[in-house]
Amino acid sequence: MQRADRHPAPALAGPGRIVVDGAPVPYQAGDSVAMALIRAGAHPGRGGTLCLAGDCGNCVAEVDGIAWIRTCQADCRPGLAVERHPARGGPPLHPVAQPDVTRPPVARRIPVRRVSVDLVVIGAGESGTAAAANARLRGRTVLLLDAREDAEVVAIYGGPTVIVRSSTGMTHVHAREVIVATGAAELHPVCPGNGLRGLLTGRAAELLHAAGIDLGVAVAVGEPPRDVPCTVVAGRLVRIEGTERVSAVVTATGEGLAAAEVRTPCETLILGLGRAPRDLLARMSTGEPVAVIGPAAESFPLPPAPTAGIVCPCAGIGVDDLEGVWQRGFQELELVKRASLAGTGTCQGSVCLPHVRAWVASKSGTVPEPFTARPASRQVTLAEAAADVHLDVFKRTPLHDEHLALGGRLDRFGGWWRPWTYGDHVAEYWAVREGVSLGDVSTLGKLIVSGPDVVELLERIYPNRVGNLGPGRSRYALLLNERGHVIDDGMICRETETRFVLTFTSGGAANAEMWLRDWIETWGLKVQVMDRTMSLAAINVTGPLAGQLLGRAGLADPPRYLAHAHAEVAGVPCHVMRLSFTGEASFELHHPVDRSVELWRTLLDLGRDLGIRPHGLRNLFGLRLEKGHVIVGMDTELDSTPHRLGMDWAVRMDKPEFLGRSALARTALLPDSRRLIGLTMTSPVPTEGSPIWSDGEIVGHVTSSFDSPLLGRAVMLGWLKRTPFPEAVEIDGRRATVTRPPFYDPEGLRARA
Amino acid sequence: MLALETIPGVRAAADAAAIDGMVVAEGAVVLRFAPDEVFIMFPKPGRELNEGFAQAIIARETGFVGCWLTLEELAARVVAHIDWALPVERPALAQGLVAGVPAKLWLESGRALLLCAAPYAHELTERLR
Incomplete structure (x- = not known):
């Protein structure tokens, strides 16, 4: 049995009082909210048959500020606040206060436990308990879950992964196999008047009677409840009469012209109309190793096809609605569900599925298989659904705290936290154009590629020449796909005959690595790849005084334009690359991340009298724009070719082959x-x-x-x-x-x- | 709060067969990140790889941070944030998201090393708080 109890344990000592729609309502020890309301002569919901088993949605209300709670599954405790949903429409949305950004989101406050087991058994009834015991005897790790034991399964996802809600938080259980042993549910009536109050299933009547609740003049149709004083009337259910509450039930015996109707006055109508498998969880697990046992797996006889009345009380869908969609051509069970919305409400078809199947069978002549269900089987709050779900990770460079200490305003770019500005963006600009400035470019993609086939690889990958690049030299290059579209750009730095360092954009590094590895494997080349993006930090020293600053830092002979070298700068081993994105003389110092703070601080100290100051992305984007340099992903589109970008100079069509060459040759004619x-x-x-x-x-x-x-x-x-x-x-x-x-x-x- | 510190080592990318035959100093911990990539933590600083394999990329690595955990600490602070099954054999290297952060776990019989790339250190620490 499933139950929607997400609240603290009840005050079993009772009695006490809960507050319903602002008025106190007394309860007795062991009462659920629904029972307390019925004890007080009220109905917990809008009307309709009550099962008190958590199967239907006829008793839902807002409990402790959470809407759509099955009150039959919510235990009373002193002061519990209950607001019944309005007669029509959903519960009102409460205005949300301005979130307090200084506190973590609510979702973070719901703990999530993760468990891996061989077998999950859902339902600790007779068959579930036996299945669990049997599996344990065979040495399997088993988790037996039951809502009555504060472990309510609300969903099964692929894996299978079983999502469990309890009073202490959520549990995500990874299982090799799941057994659903959730028993059977009692059928609700479908006939005129089935939305009135005062209607109970047999089991609900037994529970209320056992709790000492007076049912008044009770009449039972179908299988009578045990030990509940009532008048049993024979015949099939025809209609239920009354205004808000039931006042009489009409049954019929015989068929056709011999049919005779009998009207029986009553204050409570008890319905023993049969059962249906409680298999909602199994129906949301198609294709997963999920077995169903016990009554949940039984093939109970379907009820008679309904001819009038509400079929799906959750969505308010009547037989007329089913007829309407059928006439419009939706003549399969799944289509009837989608077109009419029967089975899409609170109980996900637990109440209406047998009736809709019977109705479709009467129209088509074939009994359809049950329709599928979707997680979750119970209403879950957004906080529960998002509990422990993490946001994307944004990486930090080793200079993150240095930026903050310098007044940097950081934001997220290309998967990294990066400084946008340090406050005085105009001063940052002039430091680059007229003095010297530092930029944190640690986020650049950095790959080492090495091997006997590395030149062949790079000649095939890049649209410009690579083989004629001498060791110690570097070259800007576009990265194209087979369609000739620009997917990234960066530098090619040759270190030896068989070893290169490649750089890529901050956001494109991961894709570039996969791109290279895929082609190495596809072409069967002997090339090794090592991604050093997160191992090496990089500081761009840029400005007309950059060389002077590096001289002070011990780099007496810096590489000339488009050259690179390994050298110590301020005692830190660096791979120094001379290039320019800002338009001024620039030296990228690639170095181990654990030495970055030391290098950054030393350079700032050494350049103090030169007016050194760091620059953020705001200026970097502007400085490069003055030079007309594109930023891939910002200035390019998914189908940007070098020609469209005005970058034909970066492509050597006289190379016999490279990725995208054929496409470029073809599109050049257009x-x-x-x-x-x-x-x-x-x-x-x-x-x-x-x-x-x-x-x-x-x-x-x-x-x-x-x-x-x-x-x-x-x-x-x-x-x-x-x-x-x-x-x-x-x-x-x-x-x-x-x-x-x-x-x-x-x-x-x-x-x- | 976990204190993640730089875990120095040597990283090598080479042909898988060459790595299979690699010889390292006694006591070194070898983490096979991929068939063609390995990270080696040497018991003493300054030890180098036996460069028995050609065209390898070998680099001193300081880009990983991590901390050693007892099995109790692992269970209490890390496992609850993992959505995948830990390997049962020991020693074993497991790689995947921990609290949504790309990380690695080196599992020995009595302890475990939680490892991640340095740029993720802050986020991992925060999420395992």
Whole structure:
């Protein structure tokens, strides 16, 4: 048996009082909330048959602020607050207070325990207990779960993984096998008047009678309850009469013209209409090693096909609704469910499935298999569903705390926490352009590739030449896929004849590694790969005074432009790469992560009189934009070719083969339809993503924009997607000039200085 | 709160067969991250690999942080945050998400090493708090 008890253990000593809709309601020891309400002459829900077994949704209410709780499964305790759901519609949503960002989310506060066992048995009844004992005798680790023992299974997912709720939190059980032994549920009636109050299943009547609750004038239809005083009437159920509460039941005997109806007045109607397997959990486990045993596996006879009344009380679906969807052509059980929504409510078909199957069988002549169920089998709160679910991990560079100490405002880029600015972004800009600055580029992807076939590999991978690159030299390169689309970029640094260091973008490193490994395996090349991204930190020393600073740090002979070397800088072993993303002389110092703080602090100390200060991404993005350098993923689209980016110079079509070459050769014959262009205009700078207009039409959008302190105007990259490419465009209602980048130092003299 | 510290070692990428035949100093702990990659913790600093395999990439590695745990600490602080079954044999290397963070567990008979890349250290520590 399943029960939705997520609350602390009841005050068994009772009696006491709960608060229902703001008014006190007394309860006796052992009462559930539903029983206390019935004892007080009220109905816990809107109406309909009560099973008091947790099978139906007819007793749901808001308990302690949580809606859709089956009150028959919630134990009373002093002061428990219950709000009954309104007669129509769902319970009202409570306004959510402004979240307190200084505290962890609620979901974090629900503990999750993880357990691995051979076998999970759900249901500690006769068959479940026997199955568990038998498995233990065979040496298997077994977990026997039962809601009555504060272990309520709310879902089974693939694996199988069994999700269990208890008063102390959630448990995720990984099992090799699951046995569902949840017994059988009593059938509810489907006939006119089945939504009235005062209707009980036989078992519910027995429970209430045993609890000393007076049922008044009780009449039983079908199999009578045990030991409950009532009048048993013969015949089949025809309809139930009354206004809000039952006042009489009409039964019939005989068939056709011989049928005779009998009306029997009553205050409580007890229904013994048969049983159906309680197999909801099994129905959500298709394809998993989940077995069903005991009454849950029995094939009980279906009830008579309903002809009138509410079939699915949770969703309020009547026989007329089923007829309507059938007439519209939904003539299979699963389609009837989807089209009518019968079986999609609180109880997920526990009540209506036998009746809908019987109805479909009467229409089609074939008894359909039960429809599937979806997790969860019980209402779970978002906090329970998200308990212990972790957010994505964002990596920290070894300089994380240094950035914070310098007033850095950090944000997430490419899977890393990175400094956006240190407060005075204008000063950061001028430090790069006129002095010297440090940038934390530890996030760059860094791979070592080595082996006898490494040149062949790289010649096939990259669209530019690799074999003619001498040891100690480096080259910028695009990474293309087979369609010739740019998927990443970075540097190729040759160390020896058979060993290279490759760099990639921060967000693209993991994919680049997989890309290389896949092709090495596909081509059967003898090349080893080692990802050093998280092993090595990197500091970019950039600015016209960068060389002077490095000289003070002991690097007397820094590599020239596009060269690299291994050397000590301030006593720290570094792989020094001379390149330029900012447009100024730049030296990337790749070094072990455990030495990074030491190197960073030393360089800042040594450059103090040079006006050194670190720069964040805000300026890095702007500095490179002045140079017209693209950022893959920011300025590129999924199908950007080098030609569309204006980067034909990075492709050597005279190479016999490389990934994407065939596609580039083919698309080169097609007319241009898109082009990444440079744009300038007066300040203020448009935001990235701004539409580009021409002749009253949107012809593209801005991908990057920067208010250049040096140039005194806005510089941008953007896509033009209408041909012929217009020369005069507008952005934000102002004229912008299409300009060929770079916007700054087009000869690259400063980078080479 | 777990105190994760740098676990120095040597990392090598080489042909799988070469790694199979690799000879290391006595007492070294060898973690086979992948068929073609290994991380070796030497009992004494400064020890090097026997470079018996050609075209290997061998690098001193300080990019991992970790801590040794007793089995009780492992059960109490780590296992509850793992959604996969731990291997039963010992010693064994297990790799996967711990509290949603990529991590590795080196399981010996009486203790375990929890290991992760340095950029994940803060997040792992926070989540296992």
